[in-house]
Amino acid sequence: MGLVLTEDQQMLKSSASDFVRNESPVSRVRHLRDSDDPVGYSPELWAKMAALGWPAILIPEDCGGLGMGYVEMACVLEECGRALVPEPLLSTVLLGANAILLGGSSEQKKTLLPPVAEGSRTMALAWQEKGARYDRTVSAARAEKSGSGWRLRGEKTLVLDGASADHIVVIARTAGADSDREGLSMFVVDRGAPGLSVVPQKTMHLRAAAVVRLSDVEVPVSALVGEQGNAAALLDDVLDRATVGLCAEMLGNMRTTFEMTLDYLKTRKQFGVVIGTFQALKHRAAKVFVELELSRSAVLGAATAIDQGAKDSRALVSVAKARCSDAAVLCGYEGIQMHGGIGMTDEHDIGLYVKRMRGNEMTFGDAAWHRDRFAAMQGF
Amino acid sequence: MGDIETFRQETRAWLEANCPASMRFGANAGGGNLADELAWGGRKETYANPETKLWLDRMASRGWTAPTWPKPYGGGGLSREEAKVLAEEMRRIRAKPPLIGFGLTMIGPLLLQSGNEEQKLRFLPEICRGEVRWCQGYSEPGAGSDLAGLQTRGVRDGDTWTINGQKVWTSYADKADWMFVLVRTEFEKPKHEGITFMLIDMDQPGVTVKPIKLISGYSPFCETFLEDARVDHENIVGGIGNGWTMAKALLGHERSMISEAFNESEERNELVAAARRYVGQENGGRIRDGALRDRISQLTMDKTCLELTLKRTKEAAKLGQQPGPESSIFKYYATELNKERTSLLVGILGPQALGWDGEGFEGAEIDATRSWLRARGNSIEGGTSEVQLNIIAKRVLGLPD
Numbered sequence A: 001m002g003l004v005l006t007e008d009q010q011m012l013k014s015s016a017s018d019f020v021r022n023e024s025p026v027s028r029v030r031h032l033r034d035s036d037d038p039v040g041y042s043p044e045l046w047a048k049m050a051a052l053g054w055p056a057i058l059i060p061e062d063c064g065g066l067g068m069g070y071v072e073m074a075c076v077l078e079e080c081g082r083a084l085v086p087e088p089l090l091s092t093v094l095l096g097a098n099a100i101l102l103g104g105s106s107e108q109k110k111t112l113l114p115p116v117a118e119g120s121r122t123m124a125l126a127w128q129e130k131g132a133r134y135d136r137t138v139s140a141a142r143a144e145k146s147g148s149g150w151r152l153r154g155e156k157t158l159v160l161d162g163a164s165a166d167h168i169v170v171i172a173r174t175a176g177a178d179s180d181r182e183g184l185s186m187f188v189v190d191r192g193a194p195g196l197s198v199v200p201q202k203t204m205h206l207r208a209a210a211v212v213r214l215s216d217v218e219v220p221v222s223a224l225v226g227e228q229g230n231a232a233a234l235l236d237d238v239l240d241r242a243t244v245g246l247c248a249e250m251l252g253n254m255r256t257t258f259e260m261t262l263d264y265l266k267t268r269k270q271f272g273v274v275i276g277t278f279q280a281l282k283h284r285a286a287k288v289f290v291e292l293e294l295s296r297s298a299v300l301g302a303a304t305a306i307d308q309g310a311k312d313s314r315a316l317v318s319v320a321k322a323r324c325s326d327a328a329v330l331c332g333y334e335g336i337q338m339h340g341g342i343g344m345t346d347e348h349d350i351g352l353y354v355k356r357m358r359g360n361e362m363t364f365g366d367a368a369w370h371r372d373r374f375a376a377m378q379g380f
Numbered sequence B: 001m002g003d004i005e006t007f008r009q010e011t012r013a014w015l016e017a018n019c020p021a022s023m024r025f026g027a028n029a030g031g032g033n034l035a036d037e038l039a040w041g042g043r044k045e046t047y048a049n050p051e052t053k054l055w056l057d058r059m060a061s062r063g064w065t066a067p068t069w070p071k072p073y074g075g076g077g078l079s080r081e082e083a084k085v086l087a088e089e090m091r092r093i094r095a096k097p098p099l100i101g102f103g104l105t106m107i108g109p110l111l112l113q114s115g116n117e118e119q120k121l122r123f124l125p126e127i128c129r130g131e132v133r134w135c136q137g138y139s140e141p142g143a144g145s146d147l148a149g150l151q152t153r154g155v156r157d158g159d160t161w162t163i164n165g166q167k168v169w170t171s172y173a174d175k176a177d178w179m180f181v182l183v184r185t186e187f188e189k190p191k192h193e194g195i196t197f198m199l200i201d202m203d204q205p206g207v208t209v210k211p212i213k214l215i216s217g218y219s220p221f222c223e224t225f226l227e228d229a230r231v232d233h234e235n236i237v238g239g240i241g242n243g244w245t246m247a248k249a250l251l252g253h254e255r256s257m258i259s260e261a262f263n264e265s266e267e268r269n270e271l272v273a274a275a276r277r278y279v280g281q282e283n284g285g286r287i288r289d290g291a292l293r294d295r296i297s298q299l300t301m302d303k304t305c306l307e308l309t310l311k312r313t314k315e316a317a318k319l320g321q322q323p324g325p326e327s328s329i330f331k332y333y334a335t336e337l338n339k340e341r342t343s344l345l346v347g348i349l350g351p352q353a354l355g356w357d358g359e360g361f362e363g364a365e366i367d368a369t370r371s372w373l374r375a376r377g378n379s380i381e382g383g384t385s386e387v388q389l390n391i392i393a394k395r396v397l398g399l400p401d
Helices: A007-023 A027-033 A043-051 A070-084 A089-103 A107-116 A231-267 A277-307 A312-345 A351-360 A365-375 B002-018 B050-061 B080-092 B102-114 B117-128 B244-260 B270-278 B290-318 B324-354 B363-380 B385-396
Strands: A125-126 A141-147 A149-160 A168-172 A185-188 A197-201 A207-218 B135-139 B151-158 B160-168 B180-185 B195-201 B206-210 B221-232
Touching: A007 A070, A007 A312, A043 A231, A070 A089, A070 A231, A070 A277, A070 B117, A089 A107, A089 A125, A089 A168, A089 A185, A089 A231, A141 A168, A149 A168, A149 A197, A168 A207, A168 B324, A185 A207, A185 A231, A197 B195, A207 B206, A231 A312, A231 A351, A277 A312, A277 B290, A277 B324, A277 B385, A312 A351, A312 A365, A312 B290, A365 B002, A365 B290, B002 B050, B002 B080, B050 B080, B102 B117, B102 B135, B102 B180, B102 B244, B135 B221, B151 B180, B160 B180, B160 B195, B180 B244, B195 B221, B195 B244, B270 B290, B270 B324, B290 B324
Parallel strands: A125 A168, B135 B180
Antiparallel strands: A141 A149, A149 A207, A168 A185, A197 A207, B151 B160, B160 B221, B180 B195, B206 B221
16 A cells, blocks of 8 residues: 555645645746745745644654655645745755654754744755765765864855855765765854855756855864764755655656646647647657656655665666656656747746746766666676 | 465475476576467477476466466465565475466456356466467558457357458467457447457368567467358456457566566676677676666666566555556567667677578577577567557556547
C-alpha cells in the first residue's frame, strides 16, 4: 500500500490546491521577477502556509511539528508546483531543517526545529560549489579549528533562498582534498555571523538563490552538525529527500503545463477546425500523458519508500528524478511547440513553466546523472 | 495472521514435495527451450517432458492452476491474500507456471464475469485441468484494429447457428480445441451493435486452420476459415447482440495479460549479463560502454515506473476505486518497452545476433534474435499503439474527433 492516497492525504492535497488557487496566481512570480525582489517570496503568504502547518509536516511532534511523511509533503509540494509557488518549503524544510533533523544533536533539534515548524524562522543548505556540476563531494570551502570553535572559509553557489534564510547549513571540508568523499563536515551558521555575506543570484528558472561567501566566519563547537568529517552520507540523505520534494513540484509543473496545452488544443482553430482533431498532435499529447502518469507513480513510489525506510529508497529516488526530469522537459517542449508562436512570448505563462522545469531538471542531478547513480547502485 | 502463516508453511511444504526439479527455473538453466516446458493443455497437447504433465496434474488437483477461481468451477477458492502467498512461494523455488493460455487469462475470466451457470460449470473446470485449449477469433482480414468492422456472419436456425467467414491472427488456432469468436448476427444495425459472442468447437467439419509463417520464423498465428460451422445456441455468451460489450470486457483481460506478461522480473538482469559478456566489463562489474550502460539503466528504470503504475492501479482497485485513466497506458507502454528491450539485446549481441539456426550460435542467441522480430508485433496485436494513443486522447484527454 501507499501508492494511492488515503482520505486524509486527499484532503490535505485538496486544501493545498484550494489555497494555491486562491492565494497564489502565477502572476505573483512574474511580479517578483520584474520588481527584482531580493527575498523572492511573500513573508505574509509564508505565515499563512505556516498556519496551515505546511512547514511542520515533516518535523516530529516532539519538535513542534506534525510528524507526517513524504507522501503528505509531496501532496502539498505538487500543488505548489502547479503555480510555481516561491515560498521556501523546499529550502527551509527539506534542505536546511532536514539536515538538522537527520544529523543534528538533540540540542540542535530542540532549538532549531520548532521555529521552523511554526514558520518564524527559515533555513537553507549551502552545499554546491561552482564548477562541481552535480558532484556532492566537492568542497573547496574549508573549516579549521579555531579557539573553542571553527573558522569557515569559502564560497557556495546556488543556495536556494540563501539570501533570506535565518540559518544556513554549510558544507565545509575539515580534511582531505577538494573532491574527497571523506572529510566533509556540516555547520549551521546564523545569518548575522560576521564574515558571512549572501548575494542574491538571478536564475533562469526564477528560484531565489544566492552566493554565500564565508570569510573567516567563526562558529562555536555547537555549530557542528553530525560527525566531523563524515557528512557525505548525511548530505546524500538530505538531498535525496529534497529530490523527492522537488519531483513532486515537477509533477505539479507538468500538470499545469499539460492542462494549458490541452486547453489550447481544444480551442485553437486552424484550417477551419480545432487543432486537437489532428492525430499527429493527439498522439503526442497522449504520450505526454503517459509520461505524466509514470512520473506520478515514480514520485509516490519514492516518497512511500522513504516513509517506510525501504532499502531500495535511494534507487527509487533516482528513478523518480530521472523520470520526472525527462518527462518535464518533454512536457515543456511539446507545450511550446503545440502552442506555436504564442508559446515563445514572455507574455504567455508557458515559458515560465518551461524554464522552471528545465531548472528543476538541473537541480540535485539531471536524468543522466541519476541513471549513472542507479546503475552503480544496481551493480552494473 | 496465524492462519495465513499456517497456509504459507503448508504451501511451502507441498510445493517442495510436489514440484518436479525440472519445473523449477535454474534447475536446467541455459538448457531446454522454456516454451517446450510450459503446458498449454488441450486435446492436441504433447509433452516434451513428462514432468510438465505431472506438475500440471498435481497443481490442478488442488485447483491451483486458477488459484482464485471458485472451487465448484475447478479453481482453488483461495482468497487474494492466500493467492499472493502461493505466488510468493512458487517464486521462492522459481516454479514454472503449471498451465498457461487463453483459457485461464481470457475466456475464463469473461465466463466468470458474464457466463451463465451452465456455461461456467461446463467450461471452467476443464480449463483448470488443462483439458481444453482455447484460441481467440476476433481479427478478420480487412478489419485489423477496426475490430467492429468484422464480416463473419451467423444465421440462426432453431437451436443452432450457422457461421460463415474468415478470421486471421488466431493465435495457436492449430493447437486449440475451442475458439471464442465475434460474429455479426444482425446486419442492418450500426457496426458496434449486432455482434454476438460465441464459443465454437474447432473439432467439426467447416473449421479449417492454416498457420501463417512470420518474419521470426515462427508460426504462432493462423488463418481460420469458417464454412457452415455450427454453434449451439447455448454457447452464446452475454446474449444476442451483446458481443461488443463482451469483446471490450475481454480486451481488458487481454491488455492486462499482455502487460503482466512483460512484467516478469526474470529478464531484469538479462541485459546486464549480456552486456558484460558481449561488450565487456571493468573491474567491479561496471559495463564498459558508458552509453550502453545509460540505456540499460534507463530501460530498467522505465520498467520500474511501469511496475509502480501497475501496482498503483491494483491498490486503487482493492480500495474499490474504478480503474483510473492510468490503466489505458499499460498495453501501449509495456509493448513499446518490450520492443526497446529486445532490440537493445540484439544490439548488445552484435554479430552473434546474426544466427538463424545451427552452427556457431547458441540457443539463447537465436532466441534473442527471434524474440526481437516477434516483438515488432507487440505494438500491432491487441490494438495497435496508435489505437491505444487514440483511446487515451479521446477517452482520457477529451480531445475531439
